[in-house]
Every structure is written in C-alpha cells, then in structure tokens.
Amino acid sequence: MEELLTPVSQVYRKRTDDEQLLRPSEPIKSAPEPSADFKGSSPGEALDVLKGQPSYDSLLSVLRYLRKGTQGKHSFDVRIPNPQAAQVIHVLITEIIPNYWTVLIEGSAGQLKGDVDILLACLQSIPGINAVLTYLRALLREAKGDRRGPKQSHAIFTISFILDALSRLLQEDGDLKRIWSSTHSLDNHAQVRPLRQEFITLFTSGKIISLSAEAEDILRQADKLQDAVWTGDGKAYIDWLGRNLVQWVRYGLTDNDSNLCAEIVTRASRLAHSDNLAKKLFADLLLGDTNSSSAFTTLFGHFPPLEQRKMLSVILKYLADMCLNALDTSEKTEDYPIVWAATGALKMIVGDDEVRKGHLVSWLTGNPGAGIGEGCAIRRAAIAVLAEDKEAITTVLEKSISQFGDPLYIKHTPILQQEAHAQVLLLSAGYVHRLAPIKLTVLTRSGTYLNAISNRIAASQVSARFLGMVVGESLSSLVHGADKKLSFNMEEMATDDANWYKSLVRVYDKVGPLDPLRASVSTSKPAKARKPPKPKERATPQPSKAAPNSGFVIEEIEDDEEEDPDLVPYAKPDSDAEDSDDDPTLINRDKPKAPVYIKDLIAYLRDTENYDKQKLALTTAPTLIRRKASYGTEVSSHAEELATLLVGLQDKYDLDNFHEMRLQGMIAVVVAQPKKMGQWFAKTFFDGDYLLSQRASILVVLGLSAREIAGFDASEYAAAASFPSKRLPAKVEKHYVPSAPNTYGSSAAKLKALPPNALDGIAQSLSQSFLAPLAAEAADAVTGPDALKLSSFTSRLQSQSGSSSSSPNDAAAATKKKRQPGVRAIPNTTASLIAASFFFPLTSRFQAALHSASATARGVLFQPELLALYLKTLGLLLHAAGPSTLALPQMTAELWDLLLAVRGRCIPTSLPQGPGGGDWEPGVARALLFALVALLDVNEGDMRGLCERHGREVVETTEWVAAVFSDTRGGDGGAGGSEEEELKMLAAGVLIRLREAVEKYQALLMGDLMGFT
Known part of the structure; x- marks a missing residue:
C-alpha cells in the first residue's frame, strides 16, 4: 500500500540556532575576528574585509594596502578599470563612506595628511569619481521619491557625506593632472581612447556642477546644509578648472597632453562663466614667465579655429576692461607703454598665422566688433599687431x-x-x-x-x-x-x-614688452575680502574722584531776577529704545557716527558684518553723495567704487526700505556724474556678473536718474543735499526760485518713495497721456472704425485714468496745449547727455550681445521680465531726451530696429513664430508697445520725416500691431484691469497713430510699400 501513496510535496527545514545549541555533540564555533592589521596580499581578501564591517584599524590597514597599489608597490591599482577595482570602489562608496566618514574626518583633524586622505587617494580616478556621481544621483532620486519629504528621508545624511567627499576629491589645483596620470600605466591604446573621452566628458559636461547643486538644494530643504559646497557653484568650478589647467600646462606638456588640454578648454567653453577660463589661461600663462608664455602659444595652437576666434575675442575684451579702458588716449603724447604691452601680448597670440590674422581682421571690421563701447586703446593695440x-x-x-x-x-x-x-x-x-x-x-x-x-x-x-x-x-x-x-x-x-x-x-604704436601689462593686471586683481577685526572691548569708565585739595569749590547762587520770557528752554530728549532694554549689558554704547566723507561711506558699505554701519551707510548715502557732488573730487574719484558696492549689496539684515535706499544711493551716483556713470551702469548691466534682480535695479536707476536729469522728477534728497549757506530762507526762496519745469512746462513731480514697479507706474502714466487725445477724438465721433471698437477702448481708458469728471474735449485741449511745437523742452546739452551716456550704450551693447558667442549673455537678456524692463527703460530714456535732442533721428532708428528685432519674443500663438521667438509673452508685448508709444509721442511733431526715413518700419509695425490687436483677447467694455485689456488698449492707440500717418503720407510711403508683403 505504501507504494500506492505518492507525496504531494516535500518541505526541507533548516536547523534553527536553538536546535543547534541544544545538541551537545556539536561544539559551538565562534566567528573569526578580523585582525587589527590586514595581512592579505590579494584584492579579493581586501574586498572581503571591507564587506565584513571591519574595525577602524582594519579599515585603515586595507586602505593603506590599496594606496600602496596606487603608488606602484604591488600589482593591484584600484584606479585602473577592471572588475575587481569596480567592486572595491563600489564598496568604498556605498558602505565605507556612509558608515565611517565622520570617524575618518575626526581622525584626520590636525593632520596634514590624515586618514580621510588615504580613502580619497583610492577614489581619485575616473572610475572613482564616476561612481561617486552615480551613487549621488541614486541618493537624490531616493530623497525626492520619499513621500515624507526630504527632512524625513534616510538618504539625507549619506548625501551630505558623499557631497563632502566629492568636494574634497577635487579641491587641490593638481587634481586634474593627477587623475589623468593614473591611466599612464595602460599600454593598450584601445583602453586609453575611451578613458580619454570619458575623462573629458566627466569634467566638461556640467554633470559635477548640476548634481552638486541639486544635492545642495536638497540639503537646504532638509535644514542639513552647513556650508555651501563649491562644486555646485559654476563660477568656482570654472576657476578650479582654470587653475588645474594652468598648473598642468605650466610644468611641461607632451603633444598628447596638449591636445587633451585643448579639447578640455574647447568643451568647457560651453559651460557658464567659460570666459573666466580664457582669462585665467591668459593672465597666468601668457603674462607669466617665458616658459609659461611659450606653453600658452603651444596650447593656443591646438585649439580649433572657431575656439581660437572666441578666445581671442575674450582676451581683447579682458585687456580693455582690466588695463586699457582707464587709459586717457586724448593726450597729444603717443608714448603709451601699456598699449604697446597689449600689442606685444596680442602679437604673441596671433604670430604669423594667417588664420589668426583673419580672426583679428574680422574682429576689427565685423558686425558687431572692434570693441563696441570700449575705449580706443584696444583698437590701437589690435591694429598695431597687423601694422x-x-x-x-x-x-x-x-x-x-x-x-x-x-x-x-x-x-x-x-x-x-x-x-x-x-x-x-x-x-x-x-x-x-x-x-x-x-x-x-x-x-x-x-x-x-x-x-x-x-x-x-x-x-x-x-x-x-x-x-x-x-x-x-x-x-x-x-x-x-x-x-x-x-x-x-x-x-x-x-x-x-x-x-x-x-x-x-x-x-x-609698436610691439613692446609685457612688463607694464603684468603690473597692471596684477594690481587689477580683486583682493580677497577679509573679515573686519572685532572691536576691542572697552573698559567701563570709572567716575573720576576730585582731588581733596584741588582748590575748586562749587557754590550754588540764587538768582532773584525774573526769567526772560524770550528764552525758550530745551525740550527733553526722547527716550532711547535701546536704553529701555531689561538687560543693560545688551545696550550698545559704541554706535558708529554718520559718515561725513565718501571714504567713510565706502568703508561702511564694505563692512557687511556691522549692522549699524550698513544701516547708516544706506541712510546717508543719497544725501552725502549729492552734497559732495559739486565740491571737490571725492565723488568723481570714487564713483565707480561706490556704484559697484551699491549694485552688489545684499539685504543681509532685512532692513526696512533696503531696496529703496539702495536705489536712491545709485541714483545719486548717476546724477552726480551722469556722463561717466551712465555709461558705466550700461556696461555693468551687460558685462557684470550679477543676479537678475540686480540687473533690473540697474535699469530702474538709469530710467529714474535720466528723468531727474531731464527735469521730470525732483528727488526729495536733492533739497536736503544742498548746503544751508547756499540757500535762501524758505519764506523768501519761494518768491525767487521757481519749481523746476519739465518737458511740457509744468512743475516737476516729487520723487519720494520708490516702489518695486517704479518704472511701471511712470510708463502707465505716459501711456495714458498718449491715449487720452485718441480717446477724446473717438468719443467725439459718432461712429469709429469697426475694427478697433473704440467705444469700449474709450470707456476702459476713462475708467483707468480716473478722468470721468472732466470731458474728453478738455483732455484733448489740455494735451494739445502742452505739446506746442515751438516750445523747447530741455537744453540740448541735457538731451545729448541722455542720448550719449544712457540711451546709445544700452542699445549698442544689446546688439553686440545678440551677436555674442556667449550663450550666457543672450540667455540673460531674453528673460521675459528683464527684457520687458529693458524695453520700458529705453522708452523712458527716449521720452526724457525729448523732441529737441539733435540725436533724435539716430535714437529713433536704433530703438525701432531693436523693437522689430525682439518682436519675435511676443508673437501670439496664432501667428507664425519669428527667428527670436517661440512663446507668447504679454509682459514683453506691453513693454514693446510702450516703447512704440514713447517713440511716436516724441516724434509727433515730425511724422512726415518719420515716414520718409522709416517707411518700411512704419508699414511693418502697422501690420504687426494690427495682428497683436486682433489676436489679443479682451472684454468689450467695463473697467478692464486684465493684462489682455491693457495690451489691447496700447495696441489700439499705436495702431490709430500709425494708420493716421499712413493715410496722411500714403504717397510718400508708396516707394516703401512697393514689394511689401
């Protein structure tokens, strides 16, 4: 019967530990403890020890064994790619660093080469760094995928350890050469070639920067970020790459290494702040000793032609900014050693190579080129090279x-x-x-x-x-x-x-030695900011005791005379808020005094660690700068330094009205030195390394200061800045000193508080003044053009401008009265100043940035908010210059060309996309239409000349504005507060003015209309 039974299944059960303990016949075997000193001689044994959670001493023994392999003391080198090395690197990164990193850091404290450096030496290779980045990416994915958020994720601490290890792996200036030297032991060319490409991609693809920045952001969200990591800063990474390349090139290069370094520079030029890499190579190599100069020319010869052209343009701009722009070439003497030194440096780069000479010829005659906005000295040096x-x-x-x-x-x-x-x-x-x-x-x-x-x-x-x-x-x-x-x-x-x-x-000019250029560049390098020393604690002053035999006797004498009624007693001083503190030790009795000299103001602005000095500097800067502007050379000598400090100032202490006080300080600098500082701010907007908010503040400063110079707005700090000895009493002054007139003869408005959208408010006011007569004419007419729907346009305009109490006829009459053609708005000197120092630098540098090889410049310019503010600023500058400026035709031509060039950024989705556009940006469209409003408003008295000189622009703009009007959604009536309704109103106003001009001067435009589609 048993053979008829078939088992359905069989279960095999392992003996438990309890059963094993209950069997007396089998002795208990304990696990062997790892030896404190690793005695193995193979990578397999080292790998087993690392996997078995070794003690600290055992770990150090294994790491020393692995390090000896990197030094050539045995055959196993963990830096050479092979399966065993990959397993060791994987365990070191995923097991050792998360569990032993803190202990290794503590064990390395106070040592020049500590325990952690032994671990880093084993990972300082192409496979090691790639494995670190791969593990960091996996940890970031885990932290982001955790539903509990970054703060509750278990990967946060490991991310901090891995990020710290990555920054330490690449912190030295010779690390790049050291990492590549680990591949020299490979004789097989088939193995070296893929490692070479991987090495170039590893350090030039931006992978290190992006992953480090992402990890830093995750740690910041989890409140675990202690210090910022330099590998996540693109500028710091480019500086590190430049220092490594300089050290690599300076101490001798083979042909293979020269090609490798040249390819690294070429690929790194696609990263942000790549211009700093070219400047570093030029300043530290070409301007170094003789060997370094020859090494630079050798390296430059390995660049492809396109990279040579780009680097030559960067070097020319660097020479202009650092050395030649400050040179006054208006003197009659022709002895300029610094220009000759720049000629010598360029001659070493160009040499007798025809391709490089062609690059220099193209830079001198190209569009744009020849150092637009720079001084003449750089052009003199470039031409002297070809002389x-x-x-x-x-x-x-x-x-x-x-x-x-x-x-x-x-x-x-x-x-x-x-x-x-x-x-x-x-x-x-x-x-x-x-x-x-x-x-x-x-x-x-x-x-x-x-x-x-x-x-x-x-x-x-x-x-x-x-x-x-x-x-x-x-x-x-x-x-x-x-x-x-x-x-x-x-x-x-x-x-x-x-x-x-x-x-x-x-x-x-002639080719000269490089010594003056080396001295100028070395002095122009910014010194490292040092923390100001802490003020020494003062001893508490003790009350002085009078000498017993001093001879002085204090006697109180009673006065029987009556008090003089004309003598007014002093008021009691207000209580100090700090004196009311419960803890008297917290009261600061050593407060700084308000600065009275510009050098003191600069010192206060530089002391970012002192709250009182920062607040005092911002509070007193507008008045002090304006007061010192016309007396002495304090402001003129330190204007650029003041502007640099104010532009880059950060709100570290959350001061009240910080941005307003900072803007007023910058406006004071521009008003004090308009010819010089207007150009400086325009240059800084395009070339400076600033945030978008700081660039936006530069535009606001240019617009508001130009309006103040033109007489439209009067700052409240202007009256406070004048010396009392130069002013009449207030009761007498009003009879002799009239208010400053603006363009249309009315008194200037007071520019008090500066809201964040200061230019937006001014732009809206100017737009309403432009649209008011059009609305009045439309209201007078029984029926208007059906296509424009002016009835709803008029109702919206009246509701926005708040002029319901006055009739449209009154508004039109008032506007026509203001704009009498014979009235001269402002002196030609002021108009030419605004044109030459404010308007032209902004438009010219924008055109240069459009053709620039730097992707960073173009990316910054086409940020929608910044581009909209830029266009509004140009419109305000043109309006501030007024119709009396001699340069009005040139200003009109440049602004119109620029507006037509950027209209692709604000094309509706139903229209075909232009070369520069792709997205529908209503903010940019409103700014562009406002600039057109300002252009038509200023040229109102010469519309015939406008159509004669710019016929094709008139027709193109008319067609484009009509398309914007028809494709913009907007209500048929009501108050209208949406962006689309405001945009449609501006488009309607511009379209009416342009169509009136086309109808009136149709015969004049016939030539330009020929062939227009």
Whole structure:
C-alpha cells in the first residue's frame, strides 16, 4: 500500500540556532575576528574585509594596502578599470563612506595628511569619481521619491557625506593632472581612447556642477546644509578648472597632453562663466614667465579655429576692461607703454598665422566688433599687431571704407559701433599711408570711398554726418597738400572731439614688452575680502574722584531776577529704545557716527558684518553723495567704487526700505556724474556678473536718474543735499526760485518713495497721456472704425485714468496745449547727455550681445521680465531726451530696429513664430508697445520725416500691431484691469497713430510699400 501513496510535496527545514545549541555533540564555533592589521596580499581578501564591517584599524590597514597599489608597490591599482577595482570602489562608496566618514574626518583633524586622505587617494580616478556621481544621483532620486519629504528621508545624511567627499576629491589645483596620470600605466591604446573621452566628458559636461547643486538644494530643504559646497557653484568650478589647467600646462606638456588640454578648454567653453577660463589661461600663462608664455602659444595652437576666434575675442575684451579702458588716449603724447604691452601680448597670440590674422581682421571690421563701447586703446593695440603686414592692414582699410559708406549700415547700425569702426578706419589709414602712400591715394580716388563720403553727408543722422566729415578731412590731409586738402569749414570740425578723431591718423604704436601689462593686471586683481577685526572691548569708565585739595569749590547762587520770557528752554530728549532694554549689558554704547566723507561711506558699505554701519551707510548715502557732488573730487574719484558696492549689496539684515535706499544711493551716483556713470551702469548691466534682480535695479536707476536729469522728477534728497549757506530762507526762496519745469512746462513731480514697479507706474502714466487725445477724438465721433471698437477702448481708458469728471474735449485741449511745437523742452546739452551716456550704450551693447558667442549673455537678456524692463527703460530714456535732442533721428532708428528685432519674443500663438521667438509673452508685448508709444509721442511733431526715413518700419509695425490687436483677447467694455485689456488698449492707440500717418503720407510711403508683403 505504501507504494500506492505518492507525496504531494516535500518541505526541507533548516536547523534553527536553538536546535543547534541544544545538541551537545556539536561544539559551538565562534566567528573569526578580523585582525587589527590586514595581512592579505590579494584584492579579493581586501574586498572581503571591507564587506565584513571591519574595525577602524582594519579599515585603515586595507586602505593603506590599496594606496600602496596606487603608488606602484604591488600589482593591484584600484584606479585602473577592471572588475575587481569596480567592486572595491563600489564598496568604498556605498558602505565605507556612509558608515565611517565622520570617524575618518575626526581622525584626520590636525593632520596634514590624515586618514580621510588615504580613502580619497583610492577614489581619485575616473572610475572613482564616476561612481561617486552615480551613487549621488541614486541618493537624490531616493530623497525626492520619499513621500515624507526630504527632512524625513534616510538618504539625507549619506548625501551630505558623499557631497563632502566629492568636494574634497577635487579641491587641490593638481587634481586634474593627477587623475589623468593614473591611466599612464595602460599600454593598450584601445583602453586609453575611451578613458580619454570619458575623462573629458566627466569634467566638461556640467554633470559635477548640476548634481552638486541639486544635492545642495536638497540639503537646504532638509535644514542639513552647513556650508555651501563649491562644486555646485559654476563660477568656482570654472576657476578650479582654470587653475588645474594652468598648473598642468605650466610644468611641461607632451603633444598628447596638449591636445587633451585643448579639447578640455574647447568643451568647457560651453559651460557658464567659460570666459573666466580664457582669462585665467591668459593672465597666468601668457603674462607669466617665458616658459609659461611659450606653453600658452603651444596650447593656443591646438585649439580649433572657431575656439581660437572666441578666445581671442575674450582676451581683447579682458585687456580693455582690466588695463586699457582707464587709459586717457586724448593726450597729444603717443608714448603709451601699456598699449604697446597689449600689442606685444596680442602679437604673441596671433604670430604669423594667417588664420589668426583673419580672426583679428574680422574682429576689427565685423558686425558687431572692434570693441563696441570700449575705449580706443584696444583698437590701437589690435591694429598695431597687423601694422607690419601690408596685405592685412590694407584689407582692414578696404573693408572699413566699404562698410563705412553702406547706406543700410549707416541707417541701422548703432552709433557706438559706427564710431568704433570709424576709429579703425582712421588708424588703419595712418599705417597704410606709412607703408604704401600710393595705395591710400588710389583708395581715396576710388568710387567706393567717394560714395561713402557722399552717403555719410546725405545721412539724416547728425552723428553719421559728423563721422563722414571727420573721415573725409582726415584722409584728405594725408593724401593732399595743405592747400588742396578737404575742409568743410563747419563748427563741428573745430571741436575737441573732431580734433581727436583727426589725430588718429598720426598714431603709431609698436610691439613692446609685457612688463607694464603684468603690473597692471596684477594690481587689477580683486583682493580677497577679509573679515573686519572685532572691536576691542572697552573698559567701563570709572567716575573720576576730585582731588581733596584741588582748590575748586562749587557754590550754588540764587538768582532773584525774573526769567526772560524770550528764552525758550530745551525740550527733553526722547527716550532711547535701546536704553529701555531689561538687560543693560545688551545696550550698545559704541554706535558708529554718520559718515561725513565718501571714504567713510565706502568703508561702511564694505563692512557687511556691522549692522549699524550698513544701516547708516544706506541712510546717508543719497544725501552725502549729492552734497559732495559739486565740491571737490571725492565723488568723481570714487564713483565707480561706490556704484559697484551699491549694485552688489545684499539685504543681509532685512532692513526696512533696503531696496529703496539702495536705489536712491545709485541714483545719486548717476546724477552726480551722469556722463561717466551712465555709461558705466550700461556696461555693468551687460558685462557684470550679477543676479537678475540686480540687473533690473540697474535699469530702474538709469530710467529714474535720466528723468531727474531731464527735469521730470525732483528727488526729495536733492533739497536736503544742498548746503544751508547756499540757500535762501524758505519764506523768501519761494518768491525767487521757481519749481523746476519739465518737458511740457509744468512743475516737476516729487520723487519720494520708490516702489518695486517704479518704472511701471511712470510708463502707465505716459501711456495714458498718449491715449487720452485718441480717446477724446473717438468719443467725439459718432461712429469709429469697426475694427478697433473704440467705444469700449474709450470707456476702459476713462475708467483707468480716473478722468470721468472732466470731458474728453478738455483732455484733448489740455494735451494739445502742452505739446506746442515751438516750445523747447530741455537744453540740448541735457538731451545729448541722455542720448550719449544712457540711451546709445544700452542699445549698442544689446546688439553686440545678440551677436555674442556667449550663450550666457543672450540667455540673460531674453528673460521675459528683464527684457520687458529693458524695453520700458529705453522708452523712458527716449521720452526724457525729448523732441529737441539733435540725436533724435539716430535714437529713433536704433530703438525701432531693436523693437522689430525682439518682436519675435511676443508673437501670439496664432501667428507664425519669428527667428527670436517661440512663446507668447504679454509682459514683453506691453513693454514693446510702450516703447512704440514713447517713440511716436516724441516724434509727433515730425511724422512726415518719420515716414520718409522709416517707411518700411512704419508699414511693418502697422501690420504687426494690427495682428497683436486682433489676436489679443479682451472684454468689450467695463473697467478692464486684465493684462489682455491693457495690451489691447496700447495696441489700439499705436495702431490709430500709425494708420493716421499712413493715410496722411500714403504717397510718400508708396516707394516703401512697393514689394511689401
């Protein structure tokens, strides 16, 4: 019967520990304890010890064994990729660091090379760093996926350990070379090639920066971040990479290493702040000793042509900013050693290579190029490099003349770029005249040159005509004699500016030694900020005891006379809030006094660790700067330093009205030195390394200070800054000193508090004043154009402007009365100042940034909020300059070209996308329409000239605004407070004004309408 039974299943059960203990026949075996000193001789044994939770001494023994392999004392090197090394690295990162990191750090305290350095030496390789990053990515994924949040995640502590280990792995300046040197023991080229690509990708892909920044953010959310990690800062990482490359290149390179370093630089140029890498290589290598200079030229030769061109542009800008822009080249002397030193540095880079010479020629004559917005010294140095090459310098002159006379170039190129190219033309003409006078004679008699001068003289822009006359007279003075040379006999040609341009043809620079340049760069490097020393504690003053025999007797004398009624007793002082503190030891009796000199103000602003000094500096800065502006050279000498401190100041103590006081301080600096600081702030906006909020504050400062200079707004600090001895009593002053008039003759408004949207309020006010007469005319008409629906537009405008009490006819009459065509708004000096120092630097540098090779500059400019504020600022500057400025045609042309260039950023989704757009940005669209409002408002008295000079722009803008109006959603009536309704109102106002101009000057526009689709 048993064989008929088939078991369904069988279960095998292991003996439990209790059963094993109950069996007396089997003795109990204890687990062998690991030896305190590792005696193994194979990586397998080391791996077993690491997996078995070793003691601290055993761990150190294994790590020392692994480190000996990296030093070549035995055959196993954990840094060489192989299966056993991968297992050891995995255990070190996932088991040893999470469990032993704190102990290793404590064991390394006070030691030059501690226990943790032994562990890091085993991981300092391409596989080791890759494994660290892989494990960090996995930990971040685990922390983000935890439903309890980062604070409750178990991976937080491990993330902090791994992040600390990563920062320590890469903290030395020679780590990059040390990591690559671990692959030298590989003889197989098939193994080295993939490691080379992995090495380049590891340090140039941005993976280290992104993962470190992400880990830092997770730790910050979990309140576990103690100190910021440098590997998450893109700028600090680029600086580390530059220092490593400098040290690697400086101490000798093989051909393979040169190619490797050149490829690292090329790939790293795609990262943010990559310009700092080129500057570091130039400053530390080329300006170093002789060996370093030759090493730089060797490295530069391994770059691809495109990278050579980009690095040459960065070096030219670096030379201009650090050394040459501060040079005053207006003096008659031609001895400028610093310019010659810059010429020598550029000559070492360019050499006799035709491709590099072509890059320099392209920079001098390209669009944009020639250092737009920079001083003339950098152009002098660049042209002096090509001075000995007859063919190259002639090419520069021929391209400059051909470009100089192009009608499209004259009409659409920013004036600062035209001035830079005019300087290049004059400088190159002087060198060509010395090398081959007959060549210059032939060029001046060519049709290209004659047409260039004719086109310049016929231009509508004053600056374009001025440059044409300067070039004509200068080249004629070289070719013709004193009796036959060209002379226009105009006042503009006798000014200092014209004489300086004419003197450029006589400039002769040579290649000089690099010593002046080295000294200038070394002194220009910013010193490391040091913490101010803590103030010493003062001893509590003891009350002085009078000497017993001092001879002085205090006697109280009673006065029987009556009190004088005219004598008013002093009021009791207000109680100090700090004196009421319960703890008398917390009372600060050593408060700083308000600064009375600019140098004291600068010292207070620099002392970011002192709350009282920071508050005093911000409070007194607007008044002190304005008071010192016209007396002495305190402000003029320290204006840039003051502006730099104010722009970069952070609200560390959460001060009340911090941003308002900071803006007022910067406005005071600009108002005190408008010609110099307007250009400085425009340059800083594009070139400075600042946050978006700080860049936005620069735009607000430029807009508000320009309006104050033009007389639109009067700051409350202006009256407080004047000296009492220079003022009449208040009762008398009102009879003799009238209020400052603005553009339309009314008294200036008081600019008191500065809200965050200060420019937005001004822009809205100007828009309403522009739309008011249009609404009045629409209200008078029985029926308006059906396409525009002006009835709803009028109702919205009246509800927004709050002018329901006055009739539309009154508004129109008041507006027409304000804008009498014969009234001169502001002096031409003020208008030209706003144009030259505020408006043109902003527009010209924007065009240069659009063509820049730096992706960072373009990315910052096209941030929607910043771009909208930038366009509003340009509109306010144009309105502040007013219709009386001589540069109005040039300002109008540059602003209109810029607006049409950025309209792609605010195209509705139903319209085809432009080259620069992609998203619908209503904020940018409103700012663009406001800039058009300002442009049409200022040019209201010359609409015929506007249509004559800019016919195609008028037609294109009309079509674009009509599309924006039709594709924008908006209510048919009501108060209208949404963004779409405001946008539609602005589009309606601009469209009405443009269509009126098109209908009125249709015959004049017929030529431009031909072929327009």
